[in-house]
Amino acid sequence: MNHSWKKTAVVVLCWNGRKLLEQFLPSLVKYQPADADLVVADNASTDDSTDFVTNNFATVKLFRLEKNFGFAAGYNEVIRQIDSKFIVLINQDVEVTENWLPPLVKMMEQDENIAAIQPRIRAFSKKTHFEYAGAAGGWMDHYGYTFCRGRIFDSIEEDKDQYNTSAEIFWASGACMLVRKTIYEKLGGLDADFFAHMEEIDLCWRMKNEGYKIMYCPDSIVYHLGGASLPQGHPMKTYLNYRNNLIMLEKNLPDQLVRQVVRRREILDGLSAIRSVLRGYPKDVLSIWRAHRDYRKGIQAWRSRRTGHEKKFFSLSGVYRGSIVWDFFITRKKQFNQLIPSGK
Secondary structure (H helix, E strand, O other), X not given: OOOOOOOEEEEEEEOOOHHHHHHHHHHHHXXXXXXEEEEEEEOOOOOOHHHHHHHHOOOOEEEEOOOOOHHHHHHHHHHOOOOOOEEEEEOOOEEEOOOOOHHHHHHHHHOOOEEEEEEEEEEOOEEEEXXXXXXXXXXXXXXXXXXXXXXXXXXXXXXXXXXXXXXXOOEOOOOEEEEEHHHHHHOOOOOHHHXXXXXXXXXXXXXXXXXXXXXXXXXXXXXXXXXXXOOOOOHHXXXXXXXXXXXXXXXXXXXXXXXXXXXHHHHHHHHXXXXXXXXXXXXXXXXXXXXXXXXXXXXXXXXXXXXXXXXXXXXXXXXEOOOHHHHHHOOOOOOHHHHOOOOO
């Protein structure tokens, strides 16, 4: 595509998302800053998504990918063709608000060491509350379980401005994240073998291992529908989340820690499988078993991707030294500020 690119490109990756584009793309068009391009990248949809964009949004740049690359490889394929300094990865089911983009860009321009930033992500279906996938910024516990400022497992907080200041976090949500293109490409972008789920966390971890910062920007607000591709509780979503989390541990943990953590994860994930049965999701047991099997089958391949720059895990900001499973289910700590009293 021959195009003179602006400073920032906002990229919506779409797959059979005609209805979602109709609902959510207008807010992106309405609040598109003059120094940003808006791109829809279509992952070989079989519906009329591309025709809808072409016929209704003249200012939107359209990429047609020749096959469904998935989330990770799809973004990599598009981003390599865009010559903007900053790239926003944003889901097709996100509604943005007035002035959502400038605070993100301003924060990144003020610190060359920032590699990725996420906004305040609220739930589209319950706009007073944070959204599951990102909330006010991602953290990780001792055993690789991920959670957010504003969301621990399925306990989601109301947004009462308790996370109203910028903060360094462990991971930024792929629902909406601004990345610095040079760093994104230097680190190889998203891991295409993840296909979908956890790939942005893996990328953020690699960024942190290289010494870069991941930030949360409260002055930017977006609303995420969530579950548009695979709903919560779907067996494939469960499989990808567990498998990709284990791969991520293998790739990014220091050598002296990875075997210890994975052994304990086998026990904890087994308990999670039992809980799934009790909650009425028996298919999750097979998904979790398959996740561990496929992780083990590919373990040499995952280890070969280690860079040798793995940092001391607990020295990284956004890492919780305890067990989120223990604290949530046993000591009944349901909110982030019960774990980290400062809220930072």
